[in-house]
Amino acid sequence: MENLPPEVLSHVFAFAIPRHGYRDHYVSETTNDPQAELSLVCRYWEQVVIKTPQVWSYIHLSRNTTEKTLRRRIELSSRESLDVRVDVGDDADVDSSTTFPDLYDILLETIDRWRSFVFQGTVSFQRMLKLWIPKRLPNVVEAGYYGLIEDDDEGLELCDNDTGEFQEYRFKPWTAAPKLRRFAAETAGQFYFRDCPLVTEFAVSDMGESWGGNSDVHSWHDKWEEYFILLASRCPQLEVLELSDSWDFDCVDPMGWTRTETKWPRFPHLHTLKINAVGSASTIPIISKFNAPNLKTLHLGDIHY
Structure with missing residues (x-):
């Protein structure tokens, strides 16, 4: 590749930088x-890389990032649109850091x-997420939230662990993303947007964790129904919906569907x-x-209709 002209090589390098990582839960070192x-x-x-702004359009902020490195990447990216990943790791470590x-x-x-914009990491409480997820994302079109909350995953679940009652949020959503088109999250409760009318694709990778631990008080039917009401109101332009889990689970009382x-x-x-990865007792009533x-x-799983 040493014989390639710089304009061709820069084009090749631009493809080597990750741009569509909003569905990636974890980015290795x-x-x-x-x-x-x-x-x-x-x-x-090295000379070609320095003179190619597109190569610097991906910025991964972590505890290993230095101010010199960050400022240099921002400078070399010129006016290019940026793909940003904020990796707090464990926020206990961030709290002890004076630089992050x-x-x-x-x-x-x-x-x-x-x-x-992608957020990943572990925080002690949901309110800590507000430190790292901005109030406005004016031009973001893709976003991914992959955060673990140590306080019993407070705020990630859509149903209270003690009562089983459906809850939209324990904390009001705070982010405005007027141009957001595609969003992915680890659990359904990580939908922290108050303004995102253009969302067309939404994916949840761990629906099992979204329902909470108490399945006896509130019927699964009502939980699914209220969840879809929430989605329909917040994402009126939704075109693609993907609900997944790492294990097969049945979260519907089949008899409950005949009573409403x-x-x-x-x-x-x-x-x-x-x-x-949703059990048949759930899938059939949902459809x-x-x-x-x-x-x-x-x-439906591996079956395509």
Whole structure:
């Protein structure tokens, strides 16, 4: 590749930088610094990398990031849109750090250029998330939230562990993302947006953790119904919905579905529904009640209709 002209090589390098990582739960250390890896190959590559703003458009902020490195990457990215990943690790370590909050403030100065935003890490309480998830994401079109909350996963679940009652949020959503199109989260309760009318794709990777621990007080039917009411109100343009889990679970009392005539909310634009790793007792009632007149593609586990 030493014989390639710089304009061709820079185009190749741009493809080497991750841009669509909002569905990635975990980014290993080997991919945290792709710019440095390219620069270390040879002097010619280093020169091309430095002069290619697209190569610097991916910024991974972690406890290992230095102020010098962050400022240099922001400078070399020029006016390019940025794909940002904020990795707090364990916020107990962040609390003891005198540099991470300052680095985050530096990164926030570029927020108008953020094209995608991913949060990952562990926090002690849900309110701590407000320190690392901005109140506004003006130009973000893709986002992913993969946070663990040590206080019994407070705020991640949609149902209270003590009563089993459905809860929209223990804390009001705080983020406005008017241009957001695609969003993925570890649990359904991590939907912290108060303004996101353009969302067309929504994916949850761990529905089992979203329901809480008490399944006796509140019927599973009502939980699913209220969850879809929530989605329909917050994502009126939803086109693709994916609900997954790491293990097969049945979270529906099949008899409960015969005791109600309630109509589920309508999803007028939804054309693709994917339900992965959900038990048959849940899947059949969900499909029978789901109100999506324009549904064209249905995935049930490995089965594609």
